[in-house]
Amino acid sequence: MMAGLESYDRVYRGKPDRSWENEKNFPYIYHGQEVIRPLDVPVVHPLVEDSPPSEDVTVKKYIGACCGLATLITETLLVHPLIVLRRQCQVNPGLNKYHIIPITLVPVVIRLHQTQGINTLWKGIGSVLLVKGMLLAIEDFISKITPWPKEITCNSSLKTFGQHVLLKCVSIGLVTPFYSASLVETVQSEIASESPGILDVFRDGAIRLVEVSNKGRLIPIYSLLPPTIAHGVSKYLFTLAIQGVTSRIMHIRQKQSQEIRGAYSRDLSEAIAQDIELQSSLISTFVAEALFYPWETVIHRLHLQGTRTIIDNLDTGRSVTPLLTGYSGASDCYSTIISTEGPLGLYKGFGALILEFTAKVVVVRVIKWVLTELQTVLRPKPKLTRDTSPYWYYSDT
Template sequence: MAGLEGYGDVYRGRPAKWETAGTSYPQRYHGREVIRPLDIPVIHPLAEDNPPIVDDDITISKYVGLGCGLVSLITGNLLIHPFVVLRRQCQVNPSASRYHLMPITLVPVMVRLHQTQGINTLWKGIGSVLLVRGMTMAVEDLISKITPWQKKITYNNSMKAFGQHILLKCISIGIITPFYSASLVETVQSEIASECPGILDVFRDGAIRLLDVCNKGRLIPIYALVPPTIVYGVSKYLFTLIVKGVTSRIMHVRYKHSQEAKGAYSKDLLSESIIQDIETQSILVSICVADVVFYPLETVIHRLHLQGTRTIIDNLDTGRSVTPLLTGYTSATDCYRTIISTEGPLGLYKGFGALILQFAVHFMVLRATKWLLTELGTMLMPKPKPIKVQKSSYYDEI
């Protein structure tokens, strides 16, 4: 057909005369300029020398979780101890007119205690508290080694294993009870009206309390304190486990829904860093909820332990004087009824403002730690190198 000469040479396959000439496309054909296709550069960013950003993010999240867990442990054992001291002093004082249900009423009292006795007065008894916690862990570990009872329990264990675990808790709490009483005395007694105890006096005082089985005055024998203390400790422990499990489950479901809202599951949906973060938050929530729910029972238990010990505590109505503890309870039921009748239902919640301050400080420390570690990790993480895009020579020719 006319006008179609050389059609195959232009559009069909690769022309042999062009390949032999070393030119991919002719510049002109039959006097007309030939438009060449664009040279699209093929870029492989994965082949560039870039750092693995995703792996670095996972590593940073892992270390942030480890740091938050460590800080939570330190905060729960050391930093919040002043609020534990204030809370217990309010709980065991039956003659106090100010209940300190809100944190704002405790601030001026803390200032006066610092002015009259120094800042150390809010850290009294911390050595004995740590020793008692260490003794509890040691006793549980020893019992788990000499018996088939498990020190830790999971949801996959049988009912028999769960019962043995609860029995281990009951025995360990019963053994530690006299030393807990001695530690409680060191925590609440006033430093200006009592001798400063030694770091190992908790063992001596606990042994004396254990061997002193005779009922002298208003002092309640240790064998009468063991049952209510075990009931309080085990009930609070079981409640903490339930709240922790429910909270952890809710957090997992919420995280899953947040990933579904983004259109796809994240790569680290169940990664170690996410699980660790959820574990830390669920533990904190379970401890807070358990402390609030069992606060009245804790008030009763502490008053029973201190009755007849001739302990003199700081008067938190003013923060400048001291007052002796004079009670005459016969049992935990009698203590509860007496508090309700003489101090009202809110008497069971004396010092609740200190508990609120304790939770607030713990939460703020964790948030600040997480933010600081995240920012440090972001600053130290190597930045990706920019990808250089090669321009087509066709645009230069135009």
């Protein structure tokens, strides 16, 4: 060491070399003065709050899954009374009040509850669930024994798309007799007919299937297959198309909003993607139901013709009325409705459809809000991290 520099501190990379402080014989008293060592200063990383724990992502996944489950429960249970009202309006050619707007249904529902009890609008719910389960089971079974795919994507080939459509056609065709029996159970009046058993839909569907000849005004099931299959497949494909378009638009708008906030990312988070898919599904389903509503009215009237069904009179809500029609087919039914009931006759009970989707949106939003609040309460608090080095301000970085 150069002369005269013995008392200078050793320097490493322009910073004092403090390795001597770790020596065991470090003096705490120097020339009668106490040596003050630097305190350990905790280092709180500035981005600690910007890095949510992995549990937060898991909770968001559960929120999307629960919202989807809530939509399924809403479709099958909570809105069933509105489906009953809508179908009773559709199939009644003598209905004077068309119930295009929801408000006109309120006094009718009150009178129905007064005369028949609160359970009157939940009739046929068991058969509806059985038919839906049967449709899903048939699709799954056929997709396993054939190369026909149960689902398709935007990247599917034309052959795959055709096979998927063929799967839908066969599944809807096989379920049609049981759908017809379920339709009778949902619209018939409980005060004018016996309550059906939970498995009667299979018996009545089988009877409808074997009746291949005209029996009075009853339309044979083979004549109902083409319009029913065409209606079901067309509405399904239209729903897929509208859902794809709305989902794409929502993704673009979400990315644009991120760019405006300066937080653009190539891929959206899974929670946002689930929310977009849920919203696009609700929108596409409502648009498809509204567009195909007249076709559904025609189909339902053809299915109930000749079944000797007695339904509630939704003009008053206190009486019943028989269904007496004589349509020769789908085109005759359509032209007869236009000539005798007017174009709005195809939209009888549309107010119940509006109430149905309003209930779905409200329930999904309420459940999503509840789950989001639970997420806020249950979210673990971020932990502060400390630098293990006692002299962080001397580090090379």
